Amino acid sequence: MxxxxxxxxxxxxxxxxxxxxxxxxxxxxxxxxxxxxxxxxxxxxxxxxxxxxGPHDRSSKPRSTPHRTPPVVETEVCRLRSERKLGPARIGPILGLPASTVHRILLRHGLNRLAWLDRPTGRPIRRYERDRPGELVHVDIRKLGNIPDGGGHKVMDRRTAMDNKPTTTDQRKSCKPVIGHSYIHSAVDDHSRLACSEILPDERQHTAIAFWQRANAFFATHGITVERVLTDNGSCYKSKLFTQTLTTAGIAHKKIRPYRPQTNGKVERFNRTLLDEWAHLRPYTSNDERTAALADRAERPTSGCQGSFAEAELHELRARRESTC
Missing domain, CATH: 1.10.10 (Arc Repressor Mutant, subunit A)
Incomplete structure (x- = not known):
């Protein structure tokens, strides 16, 4: 350069x-x-x-490096990193290498950050992105505990909670509230990261089907025609009715390998973003307050699309669709 x-x-x-x-x-x-x-x-x-x-700059990398660490040692460094998740300061004394040398070896093989490794196998995560919007949509459900009126333990201090706690067995049976759970159904487009989420009372097949139909309509309003849907192996997604609903609409249904949520990682990461930036962002005094706060997170930039929701590309898709109609 x-x-x-x-x-x-x-x-x-x-x-x-x-x-x-x-x-x-x-x-x-x-x-x-x-x-x-x-x-x-x-x-x-x-x-x-x-x-x-000829006029372009050449690489400054040397043609040969006589003092480079032998391949056998580099293989052993990578093995300790992948299997035991050790850092340079731990691997160095085991193999008799300086920590700086171990770090350069890990950097050369793409193992320098544990966040880039798959925890169960220790292998580098192979990230991918579909070529066009609608080619693949990730769908998943996240269960979230309901908040009792007045707030949960994050709002009510310990002393107030102890004062309001029932003392006898009969009082506990009569006063114990049935809080239950809410279920966040989410669908994320693999290419554009355009997402659709709803808070629903359960995760049954009819609820999941109704959500997908609304999500499919949402993607259609943005000019996206869904081709495939990727889900986990939850009971609602394993039902024949859910697959038939997708097939009728001309959509292929793909399921991940059991116990491999990394395959459905786009929506799994979106679920974690919802928890960090909405559900656990601040204490809420009721379930309705938390539900209303979700509307404030309607638009959010994402690093997966260079800091935007690829709105320009979505507008181009809409224009292209209108011109062909």
């Missing part, structure tokens, strides 16, 4: 070569461009021997 005070960039080198090849003396062209004659001859020689790739 050219430094900030470089006299020649790739474009300038091409101009230099063109002037020399047109018949002008190398010394005159070099003086015009403020460089030495040996430098001018170097770029002309590279252009003649390497063709169009």
């Amino acid at each position: 050219s430094h900030r005070n470089a006299r020649l960039t790739v474009h300038g080198r091409r101009i230099l070569v063109e002037r020399v090849l047109s018949g002008r003396p190398v010394a005159h062209v070099a003086a015009e461009m403020g460089i030495s004659r040996p430098t001018a001859h170097k770029w002309v020689r590279r252009r003649r021997t390497e063709g169009d790739a």
